[in-house]
Amino acid sequence: MKETPFHPRTSELLDSYDWNEWSGWLAANSYELDHSHEYLAIRTSCGVFDTSPLYKYIIHGPDALKLMNRVVTQDVSKYGVGKSMYTPWCDDNGKIIDDGIVARVDEQFFRMTAAEPTLFWLEDNATNLNVTIEDITEAYGIMAMQGPYSRDILNRLTKTDAQGLNYFGLMDIKIAGIPITLSRTGYTGDLGYELWVKADKAVALWDAVFEAGEDYRIRPFGDYALDIARIEAGLLLIDADFHSSKKVMYEHEKTTPLELGLGWTVKLKKDYFVGQKALIEDKKNGLKWKTIGLEIDLKSLEAIYAKYNMPLYLPYQSWTEAVPVYSHGKQIGKATSGTWSPMLKKYIAIARIKPKYASIGNQVEMEVTINAERHNARAKVVKTPFFNPSRKTN
Amino acid sequence: MKKDYDAIVVGGGHNGLTAAAYLAKAGRKVLVLEKRYLVGGAAVSEEIYPGFKYSVCSYVVSLLRPEIIQELELPKHGLHLLPMDYSFTPMDNGDYLATYPDEATTHEEIRRHSRRDADVYHEFSNMLYALAYAVKPILNYIPPDPANPGLAGLQILSEFGKHLQSMGKDKFHWLTKILTMSAYDFLAEWFESDIMISSIGTNGIIGTMLGIKSPGTAYVLLHHYVGELDGALTAWASQKGGTGEVSNAIASAAKSFGVEIRVNTPVSQVIVKKGRAIGVALENGDDIYANTVISGADPDITFRKLIDEKELPTEIVEAIDNFKYRGSSGKVNLSLDGLPEFTAMKDKSLLQGMILIAPSTDFMEQAYDDAKYDDFSKRPYLEIVIPTTVDPTMAPPGKHVMSIFVQYASYNMPKYGNRDQQREAFGKAVLDTLSDYAPNFRDLILHTQIRTPWDIEDEIGLKQGNIFGGELTLDQLFFFRPGLGISNYRTPIKNYYQCGSGTHPGGGVTGGPGRLAAMRILKDGN
Structure with missing residues (x-):
């Protein structure tokens, strides 16, 4: 498997030896045997995540904007230089292929991240367009600094004031003489930044960041901690909350951004984009599914455990294997990921259910299994994000 | 009206x-x-020294x-809440006992001291967990008058009786033992290693004018394990x-x-x-x-x-x-210029947890001996936390606060001198004791706050400084x-x-x- 540009440091710190495979790269599950301190660093001080395995592309040339706007559902023309956006992209049937961040580095120069390899899809859509597409996945490392003290640490590292960088903004800075593209983005729902660095300078950046962060209890975090944070933030995960329509083989495995609650990223009124027609049609006919938050009723769960003479048990880690959701015993959908939220002291889940049950406050049930026996715990439909501190955008 | x-x-x-x-x-x-x-x-945080926040009295939550x-x-x-799931107990021979957030590392660590103790530790933890679960319902009952329980009281008693029955014979036996025994005797039934008994036994004396060998302290130990955090019984945390x-x-x-x-x-x-x-x-x-x-x-x-x-x-x-009431404990809060170094500590992560100066059961019992005669312990038991190892909000960047819970300090110790003299002498005994295990820490001190039982009484109103209100x-x-x-x-x-x-x-x-x-x-x- 491939090693990310930060590997010399991440591997040193990985006391647990707990790696997973992420797009062919080695990625940390948790640095310690227990992930709880890593999670809390994200919410209390500053956590660092190596997000280098993301696929990275640059798209430039006279028709770059045209291509971007054709591929993704957001209206890229509305974003000026130095802005970035979260966006899904779809196939012709409006089914979601993937999601990622598109950044407008210059008028005719875009940068894009993706969870799945996307070069073919970009090139396929670029027929007859005057545009250059490059896969720069291996050329850069990305370091995510996430947490309430991430800004203080950055301010120690650079003369450029990170304070002024708005949510989803983008700027070039230098840290320890190393050119960095800094964006106010992340996957934790907290105040946070992502730093793009040339692969050969990645270790030097890591060292500078950790030296400056020591006074603020900076620590690296892995996938386990990240997954708790992203569920709290109500952020969807590919291969958990949805699947890429390019990868699955059966219709029932596919879904649309509208059904995923990503309607705010789908600009149906803009000029043509792939899947537009199908999505307009879908919206007109009424959605088959809605994606919502669930809050599992702890008293109801406790009562189920009490039948086994057990105290209330809460999931220590997040889960991403779908479980059925019911209304009065009838299945109405599925919860696609869930976690105990140590910050909210709530058991939360992201679920896709039939729209008629999806209004906020509606009572449903979620399946829980104890000793391989099935039970239904009461749950309530709630808004996402579950956790949304003002510092994220302020 | x-x-x-x-x-x-x-x-x-x-x-x-x-x-x-x-x-x-x-x-x-x-x-x-x-x-x-x-x-x-x-339960207050106060900025006694500019830029540094002390949890002046109560310092952990569970x-x-x-x-x-x-x-x-x-x-x-x-x-x-930030979990406090490490512990570190240095010993007088330069060794130490530690526990970690994960079971495997803890097991390996206990094995260094006793393979037998390591093997039984999981079972012991299960037993405590079960007892904590057993007594949990009591925490939500309004106590009935045993002489005149009334219908509601009888219902509570019968409900609780049923709950206890459901726990099984073995655990019920442990429950009766823990309600009556000393922490020392109770733990000695499980462990052979002295450092295991003294380290875990510290929970049996906190806030109590009793020694680890005094009957009744096993219950106090259980009281410290009935807490829970995120559904995990017996867990402890500090608050940001x-x-x-x-x-x-x-x-x-x-x-x-x-x-x-x-x-x-x-x-x-x-x-x-x-x-x-x-x-x-x-x-x-x-x-x-x-x-x-x-x-x-x-x-x-x-x-x-x-x-x-x-x-x-x-x-x-x-x-x-x-x-x-018989307040038995005091508190020393410190502002530090950096992190102290404990001679025996190899893994710095342990600074994030509880640091227990309880090197042996003899040390613990001797600390109590002084208190029996209304004095403070010449070498007191210390429970130390450095919340700034995980929480940057309590001190300026790079600086730290240290909370030292101290036992024993008798409410009546001013009989050996006036209050100010006794406070000073008590504080000195604490710092001297800690210096034996962390020689550099004295040089790091920027500010010291010493709380005796009478300070706690005067300031907060808890009689004789008993932290439990009795x-x-x-x-x-x-x-x-x-x-x-x-x-x-x-x-x-x-x-x-x-x-x-x-x-x-x-x-x-x-x-x-x-x-x-x-x-x-x-x-x-x-």
């Missing part, structure tokens, strides 16, 4: 605030009166009832910004329900008319009237200071006067707390209630007394 409020809570400790929040949530108009400039009682966290939505109001932020979260929740809080407002007396509380008289001479008065103070203040003796039956006066011995628990016939939060004075740590389920930042008192008051239709 004149009425300014439905209820007045005397004392803005965390229990008073909890009771106020629940009453206001039920629609009552509630006023909380606190004599100090800030709420929280013994016993806070999960019902309260949920019902008052405390996370929304700032509750932010110090324990005062727990109080502030409860206060914020209370205010969101409409509670009015007045600080710097000492109460001199509860106004009683024809055997019924009708309001309070403030030290500034003002009177405020209410339908109900609730005391969040300890039993001594509640019954003996706020109330005229003639209002109470003699047997109650006697019961209260016989209630044992000792947690079996004769002072459940329907004995604070006395037979007055354990159900009522008092002999109509519409006068109690909600402090001197009532069931007792001390620690549990909120339990406050919540249960509010339930009682609401059930009484007040």
Whole structure:
């Protein structure tokens, strides 16, 4: 498997030896045997995540904007230089292929991240367009600094004031003489930044960041901690909350951004984009599914455990294997990921259910299994994000 | 009758605030009166030295009832708990015992000391977990009067009986043992290694004027394991910004329900008319009237200071006067220029957890020997936490605060010298003892705060500085707390209630007394 540009440091710190495979790269599950301190660093001080395995592309040339706007559902023309956006992209049937961040580095120069390899899809859509597409996945490392003290640490590292960088903004800075593209983005729902660095300078950046962060209890975090944070933030995960329509083989495995609650990223009124027609049609006919938050009723769960003479048990880690959701015993959908939220002291889940049950406050049930026996715990439909501190955008 | 409020809570400790929040949530108009400039009682964070925040008294959280966290939505109001799941106990031979957040590393560590102990540790933890689960329902019961339990009382007793039966014979046997034995004897049935017994045994003496070999201390140990964090029983945590932020979260929740809080407002007396509380008289001479008065103070203040003796039956006066406080602990809070280095510590992660100066069972028992004769321990037991290892909000960047819980410090030790001299001597004994294990730490000290039992009494009002508002011995628990016939939060004075740590389920930042008192008051239709 491939090693990310930060590997010399991440591997040193990985006391647990707990790696997973992420797009062919080695990625940390948790640095310690227990992930709880890593999670809390994200919410209390500053956590660092190596997000280098993301696929990275640059798209430039006279028709770059045209291509971007054709591929993704957001209206890229509305974003000026130095802005970035979260966006899904779809196939012709409006089914979601993937999601990622598109950044407008210059008028005719875009940068894009993706969870799945996307070069073919970009090139396929670029027929007859005057545009250059490059896969720069291996050329850069990305370091995510996430947490309430991430800004203080950055301010120690650079003369450029990170304070002024708005949510989803983008700027070039230098840290320890190393050119960095800094964006106010992340996957934790907290105040946070992502730093793009040339692969050969990645270790030097890591060292500078950790030296400056020591006074603020900076620590690296892995996938386990990240997954708790992203569920709290109500952020969807590919291969958990949805699947890429390019990868699955059966219709029932596919879904649309509208059904995923990503309607705010789908600009149906803009000029043509792939899947537009199908999505307009879908919206007109009424959605088959809605994606919502669930809050599992702890008293109801406790009562189920009490039948086994057990105290209330809460999931220590997040889960991403779908479980059925019911209304009065009838299945109405599925919860696609869930976690105990140590910050909210709530058991939360992201679920896709039939729209008629999806209004906020509606009572449903979620399946829980104890000793391989099935039970239904009461749950309530709630808004996402579950956790949304003002510092994220302020 | 004149009425300014439905209820007045005397004392803005965390229990008073909890009771106020629940009453206001039920629609009552509630006023909380606190004599100090800030709420929280013994659960306060104060910036005594600029830039550094101390959890002046209470410094860790575990016993806070999960019902309260949920019902008052405390996370929304700032509750932010950070687990304390490492422990480090240095020994006098230069070795140490540590425990880690994960079982595997802990097992390997205990194996260095005794393979046998390592093997049984999991079973021991299961047993404690089961006992914590067994006694858990008690924490949510309003204690019935055993002589006159009434229908509700009988129901509670039978419900609890059934619950205990469900736990099985073995565990029931352990429960009877833990209620009666000393921490030392109880642990010696499980472990052969002295450092295991002294390290775990420390939980048996905290806040109690007893040694680890005194009968009754096994229960105190269990009391420290009945807490839970995120569904994990027996877990401990610290609060971001110090324990005062727990109080502030409860206060914020209370205010969101409409509670009015007045600080710097000492109460001199509860106004009683024809055997019924009708309001309070403030030290500034003002009177405020209410339908109900609730005391969040300890039993001594509640019954003996706020109330005229003639209002109470003699047997109650006697019961209260016989209630044992016997503060046994002190506190040293330090501002540090950097992190201390413990000679025996190889893995710096251990600084994030509890550091226990309890190198042997002899050390622990000798520390108690001094206290038996009203002195402070010449080499005291220390429980140290450095919250800034995980929480950057409590000190400037790169600096740290250290909280040292110290036992023993007798309330009566000024008999060996005046209070100031004894405070100094006590503080010196603490720093000297710690220096044996962390020689560099003295050079890092920027500021020192020393709290003796009488400081705690003077400042917070806990009699004799007992951190639990009365000792947690079996004769002072459940329907004995604070006395037979007055354990159900009522008092002999109509519409006068109690909600402090001197009532069931007792001390620690549990909120339990406050919540249960509010339930009682609401059930009484007040």
